[in-house]
Amino acid sequence: MNRVKKLVSKANRQLTIQLAAFLLAGSSLLSSLLGLLRDRLLMSNYYDTYKTGIDAYTVAFVIPDFMFFLLVSGALSVTFIPVFSQRLATGNKKSAWELSSSLVNFMALITLAASLLIIIFAEPLVRFVAGPGLDETSRGLAVSMMRVIAVNPFLFAIASVVASMQQAIGRFTFFALAPTIYNLGIIFGITVLANGVNLFGFQLFEGGIMGVALGVVLGSIMQLIVSSVGLIGMGFDYDFKIRWKNRGFRKVLKLLPPRSFDQGIDYFNNIVETNLASRLGAGMVTAYQRATTLHMMPVTLIGVAISTAAFPRMSERLAAGRVDLFKSELRAVLRVIIWLALPTAVITFFTRGYIVSFIKNGGDLLIANILGVLAVAILFRSIYHIAARSFYARQDTRTPLYISIITITLNIFLAVVFVLRFGLGVYGLALAQALVSIVEVVILFLIMAIRMPGLFDTSFIHAVSRMVSASGLMGLISYVSVKLLDLSARDQSFFTTFPKFAVIVAISLISYLLICRLFKLEEPEPVIKKIASLAFGQFKPQAKVEP
Structure with a gap:
């Protein structure tokens, strides 16, 4: 028992912001991949046959x-x-x-x-x-x-x-594992419980889509257990x-x-x-929800993971009275999130057909088009998480509330008008959400600039403008890559679409890194150095040992 406690305590040791962000992003990626598998199983089993x-x-x-x-x-x-x-x-x-x-x-x-x-x-x-x-x-x-x-x-x-x-x-560590465990429970529901449960020849449960709901509960229970294990050693x-x-x-x-x-x-x-x-x-409810889920995956990987990792340290800075460190760390985190979220939004827009094909063989034009509209929101939803947390770290929960009341009211108004008045259908819902995500971040930034003078200094504004330019140039490369590797009627499985998607993403991201370096941005340097060390480290000349 003591050995187990030591092992858990070692696994759950305190981490730096960088390691915590990396761990949370990694676990979010794994959870997102399992989420894609979950949605793929749901869509293949029910979307076409049981809308x-x-x-x-x-x-x-x-x-x-x-x-x-x-x-x-x-x-x-x-x-x-x-x-x-x-x-x-x-x-x-x-x-x-x-x-x-x-x-x-x-x-x-x-x-x-x-x-x-x-x-x-x-x-x-x-x-x-x-x-x-x-x-x-x-x-x-x-x-x-x-x-x-x-x-x-x-x-x-x-x-x-x-x-x-x-x-x-x-x-x-265990906080990061919990969402993955939850998705595993749902996948178990889709693949096992949905087929019915027999015990010694007796039909305990007939199965069907109700089995998926039972898998949801199983995932919730397992998530609680894993989270509780993380308390050992605290x-x-x-x-x-x-x-x-x-x-x-x-x-x-x-x-x-x-x-x-x-x-x-x-x-x-x-x-x-x-x-x-x-x-x-x-099927419209499911189509819209699946597109929303897909656009939230990069938001979770970037905005939620990084801001969650940074938030405790930001709170500590204010608790210690170091407002200067709080501002510099907030500015650095904002830059990283914008630098990552901008190209992600652009790539998502151009590769939306591929992304949707990962949850449904052959893709789905409706879901892909909804995702294309929501791609704009990826950048602003990612920024929102750290912007809002800058207020929460100051123990101010009212300002984000007032902003949310304004923006949610606007979102509901626009959604109703776009759908019922202008007849834009489900695209009207996506358009309303994309527009409101921009408005919400603009309002938050204006208030942050007033309350924290000097936060958005000249260097920050210039850096963001260079990121936008780099993303625009990368977008042209992404567009050409998609046209050259266009999806065809034969691309009906994951194994035929993913290689094309991976090539497009690789070309886009490499070009983005090189353009950012050309524009003298500091964010790509650690990434480029890491890639170089992994690729060429083994060819480093060995230092001569004097006899």
């Missing part, structure tokens, strides 16, 4: 996910971590553990109540989400699956508190009480509502989009 069934599955997630985003999600980490870090920085571990235990218990109680309410009121909730878009059979299936998935907010809430504790002290002293008098706990509860409401209204936009998409025909 109403897969729409029902998509609808079933909406309310449980909404409750999780409203009550927990990012709201917890960005409000809990600064307060928890402050307690640890002053050596007050007792208060830190009391805060953690109280938060675990509090979140478990309110999310358990939310899960029970979802189970009880699943039928009217499905009617509210899908409106008249689903037929009676599909609506009944969505109700049944929603009741199964309703346990997710409870399981995710506990896992989120546990993961936030590890984040706060720079331990990311010295966490858990008790079953909610200590209402703990100042840190009261401070988190004070900070939580604005951020929770911010998350909630953000996800409420998804409810409106689902309702509108369900009115446009069978």
Whole structure:
């Protein structure tokens, strides 16, 4: 047992920002690849043959996910971590553990109540989400699956508190593993549970798409277990009480509502989009959600991974009163995110047909076109995560909330107008989201510039303008590469499309690195040096040893 504890403690040691970002990006990449496999299995099994069934599955997630985003999600980490870090920085571990235990218990109680309410009121909730878009059979299936998935907010809430504790002290290993485990559970549901469960000749479960919902719950349970393993070696002293008098706990509860409401209204936009998409025909809900998921993958890999890794250190800088270091690190992180997200958005736009073919053999023109519109949002959604966290690190959860209220209201207004007034169909939803992502970041940047003078200095603006120019030139190369390696009717499998995609991406990224170096940007230098050392390191001349 002691050996296991030592092994876990070693694996979960504190990491630097660079290593943490690399680990989180790597785990996000693995999770994204598993997500692609998950979606590919879902699309191949249900999209062409059972569009109403897969729409029902998509609808079933909406309310449980909404409750999780409203009550927990990012709201917890960005409000809990600064307060928890402050307690640890002053050596007050007792208060830190009391805060953690109280938060675990509090979140478990309110999310358990939310899960029970979802189970009880699943039928009217499905009617509210899908409106008249689903037929009676599909609506009944969505109700049944929603009741199964309703346990997710409870399981995710506990896992989120546990993961936030590890984040706060720079331990990311098991936090990074958790999403991967969740996807494995869903894949098990698609490949095994959907085929039915037999035990000694007795049919325990008939299978079908309901088996996928059971796989979702299995993934949630496994995710909680993996997150909890990361507590080994931290010295966490858990008790079953909610200590209402703990100042840190009261401070988190004070900070939580604005951020929770911010998350909630953000996800409420998804409810409106689902309702509108369900009115446009069978399969539209799934097509839009899959395109949204695909465009969020690079956002998770770049924006979420890097900002999540940087956030604890930024909070520590402010806790120590080092505003100068906070600003310089924020500026550096912003530059890296923009440098990575710009070419990613361009490549996604030009290779959208290939990307969609990874989740559906032969691709799908509708999903590809939706992804093309959403490609613009990749850059701005990636920037948003670190921009918003710059406010949360200052324990300001209200400013991002007010901005979200404005932008989500605008998003809903534009979505309704584009779909119902201008008849743009599902593309109207994507266009509204892309436009609003730009508006949101512009507003955040304006406020950041006012509150943190000198953040966007001349060197920063010049660097970003050079990144834009480099991405534009790379875009021309990407376009030519796509035309030369165009998808044909014979490209119906992953093994025929991926090599072409890999070549296009490689040519685009190599050209981007070289153009950035030509433009004297500092970001590509570590990458180029690493590639050079890996490629030519073995040919280095050995130093002569004097006799």
